Amino acid sequence: GDSVTQMEGPVTLSEEAFLTINCTYTATGYPSLFWYVQYPGEGLQLLLKATKADDKGSNKGFEATYRKETTSFHLEKGSVQVSDSAVYFCALSDEDYGQNFVFGPGTRLSVLP
Amino acid sequence: DAGVTQSPTHLIKTRGQQVTLRCSPKSGHDTVSWYQQALGQGPQFIFQYYEEEERQRGNFPDRFSGHQFPNYSSELNVNALLLGDSALYLCASSLPGQGAVDTQYFGPGTRLTVL
Numbered sequence: 001g002d003s004v005t006q007m008e009g010p011v012t013l014s015e016e017a018f019l020t021i022n023c024t025y026t027a028t029g030y031p032s033l034f035w036y037v038q039y040p041g042e043g044l045q046l047l048l049k050a051t052k053a054d055d056k057g058s059n060k061g062f063e064a065t066y067r068k069e070t071t072s073f074h075l076e077k078g079s080v081q082v083s084d085s086a087v088y089f090c091a092l093s094d095e096d097y098g099q100n101f102v103f104g105p106g107t108r109l110s111v112l113p
Numbered sequence: 114d115a116g117v118t119q120s121p122t123h124l125i126k127t128r129g130q131q132v133t134l135r136c137s138p139k140s141g142h143d144t145v146s147w148y149q150q151a152l153g154q155g156p157q158f159i160f161q162y163y164e165e166e167e168r169q170r171g172n173f174p175d176r177f178s179g180h181q182f183p184n185y186s187s188e189l190n191v192n193a194l195l196l197g198d199s200a201l202y203l204c205a206s207s208l209p210g211q212g213a214v215d216t217q218y219f220g221p222g223t224r225l226t227v228l
Contacts, residue, residue: 043220089155089156100146100158100169103155103157105155106153
């Protein structure tokens with residue numbers, strides 16, 4: 001079945017450092033790919049998405065490119081802020097899965113001032 | 114415009130008991146999905162309700178059941194609680210006609226602890 005793998009955390013960075021969180025997926029069809037963020041005590045929020053190969057999703061300085069050849073969707077940000085501290089989830093949605101999400105295990109990011 | 118709301122916020126039960134969690138979808142949404150998020154893990158899809166019927170189900174036992182009311186709100190029921198049922202239960206609402214799954218809006222969750 002479909003699955004998502006993420007780099008294990010926690011990831012601890014200093015403010016203004018470069019961020020990469022790796023995500024790879026396995027799917028039978030042609031899924032849409034997402035990054036969600038979960039701040040402490042809050043629900044999941046959509047950060048960005050890409051619906052087909054070579055699409056780049058971007059939001060709030062975060063970017064991820066849908067790489068079909070490597071089945072990857074790595075999240076990047078050039079300069080992180082303390083306010084970016086949260087748990088980040090990579091997810092896919094596949095028509096074969098009824099358009100509900102398959103989530104990765106999440107990566108906790110802590111940004112120190 | 115209220116988003117997705119869930120109640121209660123926290124709940125403590127003992128093994129073998131039954132629990133009911135509630136979800137009110139975002140205004141205008143008529144589809145509700147439930148997810149279980151164990152500590153340190155990503156959410157796992159439990160089931161989805163539309164037009165008061167279970168439309169799709171993930172890999173969860175029959176102890177997990179649900180209901181959707183005419184006002185689109187939903188309940189998640191778990192019978193014969195096990196320690197492993199301790200988790201954050203997330204509700205998400207959406208409009209089915211949109212097609213794009215990113216129209217699912219998530220609530221803050223109910224934290225269930227089973228002792």
